[in-house]
Amino acid sequence: MGIPYVRQLDFEYGRSDQVSPLIRRVICNNPGPFTFLGTGTYIVGRGEVAVIDPGPDDPAHLEAILAATAGEPITHIVITHHHSDHSPLAGPLQARCGAPIYGCAVVGASEDDADIKDGGVKMEAGHDLAFQPDVSLCGGGEVSGPGWTLEAIPTPGHTSNHLCYALPEENACFTGDHIMGWSTTVITPPDGDMTDYLASLNRIRARGFSTLWPTHGPPIRDVDAFIAAYLDHRQERIDQITTALKSGPARIADLVPRLYADVDPKLWPAASRSMLAAMIHLVREGRLAADGETYRLA
Numbered sequence: 121m122g123i124p125y126v127r128q129l130d131f132e133y134g135r136s137d138q139v140s141p142l143i144r145r146v147i148c149n150n151p152g153p154f155t156f157l158g159t160g161t162y163i164v165g166r167g168e169v170a171v172i173d174p175g176p177d178d179p180a181h182l183e184a185i186l187a188a189t190a191g192e193p194i195t196h197i198v199i200t201h202h203h204s205d206h207s208p209l210a211g212p213l214q215a216r217c218g219a220p221i222y223g224c225a226v227v228g229a230s231e232d233d234a235d236i237k238d239g240g241v242k243m244e245a246g247h248d249l250a251f252q253p254d255v256s257l258c259g260g261g262e263v264s265g266p267g268w269t270l271e272a273i274p275t276p277g278h279t280s281n282h283l284c285y286a287l288p289e290e291n292a293c294f295t296g297d298h299i300m301g302w303s304t305t306v307i308t309p310p311d312g313d314m315t316d317y318l319a320s321l322n323r324i325r326a327r328g329f330s331t332l333w334p335t336h337g338p339p340i341r342d343v344d345a346f347i348a349a350y351l352d353h354r355q356e357r358i359d360q361i362t363t364a365l366k367s368g369p370a371r372i373a374d375l376v377p378r379l380y381a382d383v384d385p386k387l388w389p390a391a392s393r394s395m396l397a398a399m400i401h402l403v404r405e406g407r408l409a410a411d412g413e414t415y416r417l418a
């Protein structure tokens with residue numbers, strides 16, 4: 121069974137759309153291979169509002185967010201994770217509205233990770249190493265305004281500091297890059313971690329949300345079936361590796377051309393990073409052993 125992707129979205133860059141009783145969305149004009157149509161910034165509430173993932177440092181998008189919230193104080197700036205298409209506009213927005221920034225600071229990402237590349241191919245959006253929340257929600261926690269609540273749910277995996285935010289008033293959840301309707305998410309070690317990622321998928325699934333709002337693309341309405349397919353997809357990739365290693369030890373560089381023969385070789389560097397994340401997971405579980413770059417069944 122494939123993942124039931126959802127990619128249809130009626131929008132205009134910079135326009136504020138009321139997408140649910142409590143949620144408005146403004147999309148930034150930064151489409152690309154990691155952002156799909158662009159960064160979807162969510163405005164939660166009425167009167168006093170929270171802004172989730174203001175996006176890249178883009179002056180036009182900053183003005184669009186301020187126009188959409190004119191007359192309504194922004195009381196919270198809420199961040200899912202520190203990638204450059206999510207958090208850099210938090211500072212400039214704060215300079216204009218004064219609201220505190222909530223999220224989880226990343227630890228351990230080095231300057232080397234600022235632009236994640238492999239074989240000269242960019243793997244994902246860069247890290248915003250300057251990201252520093254005023255209030256840490258690393259361990260969870262709630263923020264609220266009139267008629268709305270946002271509950272931080274730690275969901276490490278895509279990044280170590282990733283948070284999803286439940287909106288209990290609508291049994292909905294803002295999933296950042298943890299669960300996206302248009303694509304699988306990139307898990308790039310060392311900040312990305314497959315073991316954590318699988319646990320975080322189950323954590324969101326267990327909550328029984330009726331709608332997921334990813335930062336990129338349309339909402340996911342058939343939540344349980346979607347997450348089940350997402351988990352199956354990861355399991356299939358993991359099973360492919362253990363099956364391939366039954367015929368003898370191999371390096372990632374040997375396995376990728378075999379297991380991704382039907383995929384454009386341009387995507388092999390990204391596939392190699394995902395495979396590395398899966399290898400680390402399997403070694404940790406005691407199912408594989410590593411001798412340098414060579415992996416074998418344990």
Ligand SMILES: [Zn+2]
Pocket residue numbers: 201203245278297
């Ligand atoms: Zn990201």
